[in-house]
Amino acid sequence: MEMKSVTRSLRILEAVAHHQPVTVGELTKLFGLPKSTVQRTLVSLNEAGWLRANRQDTTRWEIGARVLAVRPAALQGSSLFAAAREPMIRLRDALNETIHLSVPDALQCMVVVDRVDCAHAVRTYYAIGDTSPLHATATGRAILAHLPPADVDELVAHRLERYSDATTVDPAELRAELKRVRTDGYAVNRNQYRPDVCAIAAPVLDEDGTPLASVAVSMPDSRYDADRLPEWGRLVADTASGISDRRLGA
Amino acid sequence: MEMKSVTRSLRILEAVAHHQPVTVGELTKLFGLPKSTVQRTLVSLNEAGWLRANRQDTTRWEIGARVLAVRPAALQGSSLFAAAREPMIRLRDALNETIHLSVPDALQCMVVVDRVDCAHAVRTYYAIGDTSPLHATATGRAILAHLPPADVDELVAHRLERYSDATTVDPAELRAELKRVRTDGYAVNRNQYRPDVCAIAAPVLDEDGTPLASVAVSMPDSRYDADRLPEWGRLVADTASGISDRRLGA
DNA sequence: GCATAGCGTGCCACGATACGGCACGATTGC
DNA sequence: GCAATCGTGCCGTATCGTGGCACGCTATGC
Structure with a gap:
């Protein structure tokens, strides 16, 4: 009934929003998840256009402007x-x-x-x-x-x-x-x-x-x-x- | 490398945003996906708090206020x-x-x-x-x-x-x-x-x-x-x- | 009033797929 | 220059999402 990867990816998305710009390591500590799992999720969110790499430090992630197109x-x-x-x-x-x-x-x-x-x-x-x-x-x-x-x-x-x-x-x-x-x-x-x-x-x-x-x-x-x-x-x-x-x- | 369910759920989220309030059937026609798949995705997005049922027609979905906490x-x-x-x-x-x-x-x-x-x-x-x-x-x-x-x-x-x-x-x-x-x-x-x-x-x-x-x-x-x-x-x-x-x- | 079509929802066996341990290379700090 | 830490890529396995199907319901049209 619940799609684990989806709910988790959204939790991670929210965490990025609160801590941006944030690294993979910081997020793994936050969630206690394996590095690979967090990394893969970030890449997927990036491919969807909701996340992007920071311009100065490309190893840090932040929220893209795409979210503004989605308003309640x-x-x-x-x-x-x-x-x-x-x-x-x-x-x-x-x-x-x-x-x-x-x-x-x-x-x-x-x-x-x-x-x-x-x-x-x-x-x-x-x-x-x-x-x-x-x-x-x-x-x-x-x-x-x-x-x-x-x-x-x-x-x-x-x-x-x-x-x-x-x-x-x-x-x-x-x-x-x-x-x-x-x-x-x-x-x-x-x-x-x-x-x-x-x-x-x-x-x-x-x-x-x-x-x-x-x-x-x-x-x-x-x-x-x-x-x-x-x-x-x-x-x-x-x-x-x-x-x-x-x-x-x- | 790409998590299919994640990218798809975000595509669906965006589609809901553009057509809200929208039904499961309308979305299946939009994406050409099986009903069950779309339905399950919507339920998952709802559980994450990013989607909610319309007040008048509870069979229609719209974007929840959760997205406002996520800013670029x-x-x-x-x-x-x-x-x-x-x-x-x-x-x-x-x-x-x-x-x-x-x-x-x-x-x-x-x-x-x-x-x-x-x-x-x-x-x-x-x-x-x-x-x-x-x-x-x-x-x-x-x-x-x-x-x-x-x-x-x-x-x-x-x-x-x-x-x-x-x-x-x-x-x-x-x-x-x-x-x-x-x-x-x-x-x-x-x-x-x-x-x-x-x-x-x-x-x-x-x-x-x-x-x-x-x-x-x-x-x-x-x-x-x-x-x-x-x-x-x-x-x-x-x-x-x-x-x-x-x-x-x- | 009845038949039908279309809807949203729930179930389940199969098989694709995401998981996470591990290893590599780069970078940083001592 | 060494060690610790980090981001990244790989791969076998078990898991988890998939989608066909069926059910119950509502609206529509005869």
Whole structure:
């Protein structure tokens, strides 16, 4: 049922992405596999055009540009990506905090797809491709709030994992929060996932109300100001709906 | 030397990306492979997290968000990407034409990695991930002009493919054009690749003069004005060198 | 309503093929 | 100049992917 060489080659591909440019030896240590096996896999990935030798050190491997041609359906041929770009920068300019764009992956987790950094010396850090849980983040709850109830039921059927003291693990409490998100238009997270990280997020919706992605402003707890929450929440929600409009208008 | 199942699974992955959401049957027709083989490959790709079933029609497959964690080395840990973003927007604002950021892939072709759209109703369209030939585009020649002569020799050793009446297919003519690019600081393309598409491009250089990427402004032939070429060329070149500086300063 | 065609999926014996131990040559560090 | 380490290539064997086939299901057309 599972093709060993395929899954392994993809694991290796991911490892190359995280450690590029990387040598055969480093990868064998990482995986504990025979040299020949890793080497053969790298050559195959190279022949497929997904890997290439580093220009300076031809014994090191790195990811080729081919992967950019393969983009998730969630990005809708990257029109979402392009539409979000400028509104995100404007939001960053207005608030001077880091802005993230995330999409849900198979309703399992959120994946960061784009980022605009702020100018503060201390700032939150998520890399593009990082994942986070749906129930414990603002970005995830902004999506959850606009999903069919059946999907939410399925999520709470599994135990809601606790990441910190503040994490919402009670299904009823989560549902109440989601209801609040729908009326206010934005979701909030104070230290519920990563300690000392707060965020305010709003969903980008499809024409039929399906949540495609969410925009979030995230900041250290020290800069979180509850008094300004309504104002910031409105700004984030406006940005998100602006992206929806741009996407559909194009 | 080549692992059949690996290369084939990646071909299938790419096919899914281009036709998503797609069914098993459609893929079997595309490749002429047995149903079971395609099916098994899809399941394996799914288990690796690179594929997922469509939400509406669970019998259709699409690309998962996992691929976003795998980024080309050419983006230099996305510092190039981040450095280019705002200068590109300023250039778009100045010219009101679509701006593309492209990187060379294994010196075979250029790949579009970012885009900022203009406001015109009629505009050029390249998606992120699209590829174009080195010798027939402004974006490619901006790179070629700053490559070691040996690399250019290797390129012209293969036949220069013709895409339109205007395509430069004569090696000597290409070399003369590259020399002009080096003195002027920007490359030009009038309908040499896609008919009715013109572009002006300049390279983003590394500290040692290696071309990393190129910035291009592209427009329909109807809006191309030869009289303004020097001015626009200078603006594009300034933007590109500004990106180089930002990248190194950061 | 029934027949049929087409779909996605699961099974299994066969045989191609990827595995991994090993050896070679190049490079680096002592 | 020696030794350790690395990337690479080879080859017999066991494994693993292959693809023909059959099943259950859905949509289509008579």
